[in-house]
Amino acid sequence: MSLRIEGLRAGYGEIPVLHDVNLEVREGEVVALLGRNGAGKTTLIKAVMGMVRVFSGSVAYRGRELIHLPLFRRAQLGLGYVPDDRRIFPELTVRENLLVAQRPGRWNLEQIYRLLPRLKEIEHRKGGLLSGGEQQMLTIARTLMTNPQLLLLDEPTEGLAPLVVEEIARLVLELKGEGLPILLAEQNLKFTGQVADRAYVLETGEVRLEGEMEDLLHREEVAALLAL
Amino acid sequence: MDLGFYALQLLTGLAYASTLFLLSVGLSLIFGAMGIVNFAHGSFYMLGAYFLYAFTRGQADGFWGGLLLVLATGFVIGAFVERIFIRRVYARPEEYQILLTYALLLIIEDLVRFFFGTGYRAFPMPQAFAGPLFLLGTPFPSYYLFLIGLAAVSALLLGIFLYRTRLGAWIRAATQDREMLEALGVNVPLLYTVVFGVGIALAALGGAALLPMQAATPGMAVDAVINAFIVVVIGGLASVWGALLGAVLIGLVQALGVLFLPEWAMVFPFALMALTLLLRPWGLLGRPPAVRT
Ligand SMILES: Nc1ncnc2c1ncn2[C@@H]1O[C@H](COP(=O)(O)OP(=O)(O)OP(=O)(O)O)[C@@H](O)[C@H]1O
Ligand SMILES: [Mg+2]
Numbered sequence: 001m002s003l004r005i006e007g008l009r010a011g012y013g014e015i016p017v018l019h020d021v022n023l024e025v026r027e028g029e030v031v032a033l034l035g036r037n038g039a040g041k042t043t044l045i046k047a048v049m050g051m052v053r054v055f056s057g058s059v060a061y062r063g064r065e066l067i068h069l070p071l072f073r074r075a076q077l078g079l080g081y082v083p084d085d086r087r088i089f090p091e092l093t094v095r096e097n098l099l100v101a102q103r104p105g106r107w108n109l110e111q112i113y114r115l116l117p118r119l120k121e122i123e124h125r126k127g128g129l130l131s132g133g134e135q136q137m138l139t140i141a142r143t144l145m146t147n148p149q150l151l152l153l154d155e156p157t158e159g160l161a162p163l164v165v166e167e168i169a170r171l172v173l174e175l176k177g178e179g180l181p182i183l184l185a186e187q188n189l190k191f192t193g194q195v196a197d198r199a200y201v202l203e204t205g206e207v208r209l210e211g212e213m214e215d216l217l218h219r220e221e222v223a224a225l226l227a228l
Numbered sequence: 229m230d231l232g233f234y235a236l237q238l239l240t241g242l243a244y245a246s247t248l249f250l251l252s253v254g255l256s257l258i259f260g261a262m263g264i265v266n267f268a269h270g271s272f273y274m275l276g277a278y279f280l281y282a283f284t285r286g287q288a289d290g291f292w293g294g295l296l297l298v299l300a301t302g303f304v305i306g307a308f309v310e311r312i313f314i315r316r317v318y319a320r321p322e323e324y325q326i327l328l329t330y331a332l333l334l335i336i337e338d339l340v341r342f343f344f345g346t347g348y349r350a351f352p353m354p355q356a357f358a359g360p361l362f363l364l365g366t367p368f369p370s371y372y373l374f375l376i377g378l379a380a381v382s383a384l385l386l387g388i389f390l391y392r393t394r395l396g397a398w399i400r401a402a403t404q405d406r407e408m409l410e411a412l413g414v415n416v417p418l419l420y421t422v423v424f425g426v427g428i429a430l431a432a433l434g435g436a437a438l439l440p441m442q443a444a445t446p447g448m449a450v451d452a453v454i455n456a457f458i459v460v461v462i463g464g465l466a467s468v469w470g471a472l473l474g475a476v477l478i479g480l481v482q483a484l485g486v487l488f489l490p491e492w493a494m495v496f497p498f499a500l501m502a503l504t505l506l507l508r509p510w511g512l513l514g515r516p517p518a519v520r521t
Binding site: 083 | 393403404
């Protein structure tokens with residue numbers, strides 16, 4: 001088991017956003033977190049990293065309780081967080097953005113450039129000057145440089161052109177092929193259907209549905225919960 | 229007034245700018261990377277001067293060793309203060325850091341009065357700089373050149389550190405998005421300790437380097453921190469090169485002001501700051517606050 005969340009209540013200030021969430025990600029599995037705007041997907045991913053307030057419940061990674069660990073320790077243990085708003089360091093070059101994240105393992109600058117040649121072409125460009133698609137590639141690549149053992153991907157396709165979405169899908173499938181477990185927050189059902197094995201559907205901070213991705217794709221409640 | 233006289237004023241201004249740079253650059257670095265406004269910054273500058281005096285017992289022959297020792301002690305004290313005090317206020321509203329660093333300013337001032345008394349502590353000019361040099365026929369203290377060289381070397385080393393090392397890249401990244409940097413597995417709390425230590429060490433070095441020219445008093449901390457804020461506001465918070473530019477501008481404005489309008493000289497730095505705030509509130513080399521999307 002890569003990640004096990006039990007009875008999680010989390011939110012901001014005094015206000016819980018998530019109520020009693022239970023969720024699992026097994027080794028090698030891509031799990032989607034579906035739900036419309038404001039359902040609590042981002043809050044859940046941030047709670048795993050310890051970036052929002054957790055009121056109660058448990059977040060265990062490979063059997064180890066994370067709740068009291070600082071953010072950098074969670075990352076060092078193998079959690080790789082890719083934020084929905086990308087958060088590229090704007091004044092650092094593409095290369096520097098990658099190098100600040102480097103931790104020992106399979107992924108290094110050379111491997112990243114082989115996987116995403118576009119990043120090599122723009123390696124001396126400042127992060128703040130990239131297009132949306134380039135930034136999205138860089139934010140994923142930067143997290144890969146930490147050599148994560150579990151990837152937390154928050155809406156990687158948001159606001160991107162269909163061609164770029166295809167590229168992200170290829171990238172995610174490649175990582176999946178290497179056995180990297182992924183927790184993926186998404187609203188794009190087509191993309192999610194291409195890459196995910198299982199899914200949880202959130203509504204107002206609670207898990208309404210869970211199951212195999214293939215089954216969920218054809219269920220009408222899912223479309224309703226996503227307000228499609 | 230001949231050319232040599234003007235050259236001397238210029239040199240005086242640059243020498244003054246050099247100590248201002250050492251004083252201010254840490255304030256800028258600390259604010260940039262950590263978001264802490266350190267009102268006690270001038271107090272560590274003052275401590276540098278008193279420490280040099282204490283380490284050498286006021287004897288000029290201990291100058292070089294004393295200077296290195298001040299740099300090292302400055303780092304240790306800065307790191308210690310970050311660990312024990314500053315660390316507690318990151319998660320709190322900004323009033324707390326202002327109260328805390330202001331309290332440190334008061335405490336350090338009283339400690340200095342307690343240990344060193346309220347009078348002046350002067351330091352003799354080190355042997356190497358005893359005789360004057362001549363520029364276009366006008367004599368000037370050779371120590372000016374040392375101050376300018378010290379600041380230039382410090383700026384160069386700091387530039388290499390920030391732009392050519394991994395630790396430096398982390399510090400720059402922290403200036404842009406601390407939480408994201410930590411989410412990538414960088415021990416940001418430890419990074420803060422190092423940044424605070426480096427900033428304080430530079431301020432202490434600046435204070436110590438000025439001692440042979442200007443005696444130390446318990447009141448110098450407040451003057452120093454005001455000057456440091458002026459420099460940093462003009463140059464741009466969070467920018468090393470801004471601190472350099474701000475220090476040089478203030479140094480020159482002071483030196484020329486004394487020359488042409490001596491009764492107004494005190495006002496010029498403030499006027500320059502006011503002008504900057506009106507025309508470019510984020511400072512000459514600072515960046516306007518970014519709106520994150
Ligand atoms: N910083 C914050 N402070 C207070 N409330 C917040 C904050 N961020 C989000 N919320 C609230 O928490 C709830 C869940 O938001 P969250 O961002 O987790 O949703 P989401 O499923 O990621 O939505 P989206 O698809 O728009 O990204 C929303 O009601 C939102 O208003
Ligand atoms: Mg979200």
